[in-house]
Amino acid sequence: MKLQHLATAAILAAAPSPALAQGIFGYNWDATLSAQIQPTYEGSDEYGVGPGGSIALVRPDAPNPYNAPDDGLSLTLMEGGRAAIGLSGRFRAGRDDDDDLRGMEEIDWAGEVGVFVNLWLTDWLRTRLEVRRGFGGHEGVIADVGADLVAREGRWILSAGPRFSYADDEFTQTYFGVTAREALASPLIAAAYRPDGGPRYAGAIAQGDYQWTDRWGLTFDVGYRRLLGDAADSPLVRNLGAQDQFSASAGVRYSLGR
Numbered sequence: 001m002k003l004q005h006l007a008t009a010a011i012l013a014a015a016p017s018p019a020l021a022q023g024i025f026g027y028n029w030d031a032t033l034s035a036q037i038q039p040t041y042e043g044s045d046e047y048g049v050g051p052g053g054s055i056a057l058v059r060p061d062a063p064n065p066y067n068a069p070d071d072g073l074s075l076t077l078m079e080g081g082r083a084a085i086g087l088s089g090r091f092r093a094g095r096d097d098d099d100d101l102r103g104m105e106e107i108d109w110a111g112e113v114g115v116f117v118n119l120w121l122t123d124w125l126r127t128r129l130e131v132r133r134g135f136g137g138h139e140g141v142i143a144d145v146g147a148d149l150v151a152r153e154g155r156w157i158l159s160a161g162p163r164f165s166y167a168d169d170e171f172t173q174t175y176f177g178v179t180a181r182e183a184l185a186s187p188l189i190a191a192a193y194r195p196d197g198g199p200r201y202a203g204a205i206a207q208g209d210y211q212w213t214d215r216w217g218l219t220f221d222v223g224y225r226r227l228l229g230d231a232a233d234s235p236l237v238r239n240l241g242a243q244d245q246f247s248a249s250a251g252v253r254y255s256l257g258r
Contacts, residue, residue, distance in 0.1 A: 026059075026060075027057040027058060027059060027060070027075075027076070028057070028058050028059070028060055028065070028255065028256065029055065029056070029057055029058075029255065029256035030054075030055070030056045030058070030065075030067055030253060030254075030255050030256075031053070031054075031055050031253065031254050031255075031256070032053045032054050032055075032067075032069075032219060032251050032252070032253040032254075033051070033052075033053045033251050033252060034051070034052040034053050034219065034249040034250060034251020034252075035049060035050070035051065035052065035249060035250060035251065036049070036050060036051070036052035036247060036248065036249035036251075037049050037246075037247060037248050037249070038050070038052075038245075038246075038247040039241075039242075039245050039246075039247075041093075041095045041101075041175075042175055042227075042245070043175070043176065043227060043231070043234065043236050043237040043240075043241040043242070043243075043245070044240075044241045044242070045240075045241045045242035046099075047246075052249050052251065053251060054067060054069065054070075054071050054072055054073065054074075055073050055074070056071060056073075056074045056076075057074065057075045057076060058074075058076050058084075059076055059079050066126060066148070066150055066157065066159070068126075068128070068146065068148050068159065068161075068205065068207065069205060069207045069219065069221040069223075069249065070146075070163070070205055070223070071088075071116075071128070072088055072089060072090040072130075073088060073089035073090065074086055074087070074088055074116060075087045075088075082119060082120035082121070083117065083118065083119050083120075084117070084118040084119075085115065085116070085117050085118075086115070086116055087113070087114070087115060087116070088113070088114050088115060088116040088130050088132060089111070089112065089113050089114075089132075090111070090112040090132060091109065091110070091111055091112070092109065092110040092111075092112060092134070092137060092138070093109055094106065094107050094108050094109045094110075094137055095107040095137075095175070100188060100240040100241075101236075101240070102185075102186060102187060102188075103182055103183075103184075103185030103186030103187065103188075103189070104178070104182050104185075104186065104236075105179070105182060107137045107138070107174065107175070108136055108137040109136055109137055110134045110135065110136040110137030110138045111134065111135050111136055112132040112133065112134045112135075112142065113132060113133065113135075114130060114131045114132030114133055115130070115131055116128060116129065116130045116131075117129045124149060124150050124151065125147065125148070125149060125150070126147065126148045126150060127145075127146070127147045127148075128144075128145070128146050128147075128148075129143070129144070129145050130142075130143070130144045130145075131143045132144075134171065137174070138170060138171050138174040138175070139170055140167060140168050140169070140170035140171025140172070140174060140197075141167070141168045141170070141171065142165060142166070142167050142168075142171055142200070143165070143166045143167075144163070144164070144165045144166075145163070145164045145165075146161055146162065146163045146164070146205075147161040147162055148160065148161040149161055155210055155211040155212070156208065156209065156210055156211075157207075157208075157209040157211075158206075158207070158208055158209075159206065159207045159209075160204065160205070160206035160207070161204065161205065162202070162203070162204050163201075163202070163203045163204060163205060163223075163225070164199070164201070164202050164203075165199075165200040165201050165202075165225075166197075166198065166199055166200060167197055167198075167200040167231070168197040169195075169196055169197040170197070171197065171200075172195045172196065172197045172198070172200070172230055172231055173194065173195060175231075176193075176195050176230065176231045176234035176236055176237070177193055177194055177195055177234070178191075178192050178193040178234070178235060178236065179192055180192040188239060188240060189235045189236075189239060189240075191235070193233075193234055193235055195229075195230030195231065195233070195234060196230050197230075198228075198229040198230060198231075199228040199229045199231075200227070200228060200229070200231050201225040201226060201227050201228055201231070201245070202225070202226055202228060203223060203224045203225035203226060203245075204223070204224055205221060205222070205223040205224075206221060206222055206223075207219065207220065207221040208220045208221070209253070214255075215254055215255050215256075216252065216253070216254055216255075217252070217253040217254075217255070218250075218251075218252060218253070219249075219250070219251050219252070219253050220248075220249070220250045221248065221249055222246075222247070222248045223246070223247040223248070224244070224245070224246055224247075225244075225245040225246075225247075226243055226244055226245070227243045227244075227245065
């Protein structure tokens with residue numbers, strides 16, 4: 001379960017009044033809780049269903065309020081014109097050493113913290129850059145870039161756009177590398193593999209968001225990623241998994257303070 005997912009559940013459970021939420025913290029809150037289908041680990045060809053979601057804390061005067069389904073935990077610190085800067089956070093689930101991964105070392109869960117920059121190039125085109133550093137399961141650095149075409153029609157918000165991710169040596173070696181000890185212990189991988197950092201994936205995501213009431217909404221999204229570079233060449237992907245990664249989710253969104 002992702003860290004922002006746990007935080008989402010906690011906020012929904014606490015359910016403070018909109019006036020209290022905005023009065024104490026000075027932010028509008030959008031919390032989403034969803035069920036999602038995704039690979040059991042990055043690079044896997046097996047899929048599982050689990051919880052998902054996001055939380056966005058946005059200043060009340062923010063222009064074009066919009067949250068992409070993969071924004072994660074976002075706290076806006078500065079806003080001006082069409083730009084916003086803030087803190088971002090994510091949780092990365094651990095990886096077990098069972099089934100095809102027999103012989104591989106377990107990877108603990110990891111938290112990721114960093115910064116984001118949102119820039120609205122027009123009223124219907126948002127770009128976003130996130131740079132995060134991990135702790136726990138990995139201590140690497142990841143940079144994610146995306147753009148979203150956003151259309152608003154009545155109670156609907158529809159969006160779609162490309163995604164690209166870069167990861168450094170530390171991250172890539174943690175999740176896609178194979179040590180000599182692991183190769184000896186694995187019944188399916190014959191040789192060690194030491195990847196370098198670089199492009200991690202390219203893909204796209206599309207979302208439909210329906211504003212059911214003033215506070216409640218329904219959200220749906222589908223995503224696709226194609227692993228690149230040394231990540232795609234890993235035997236964990238080539239021998240055991242798949243370069244093409246798909247995801248889908250459906251959930252509810254609750255807004256506080258608006």
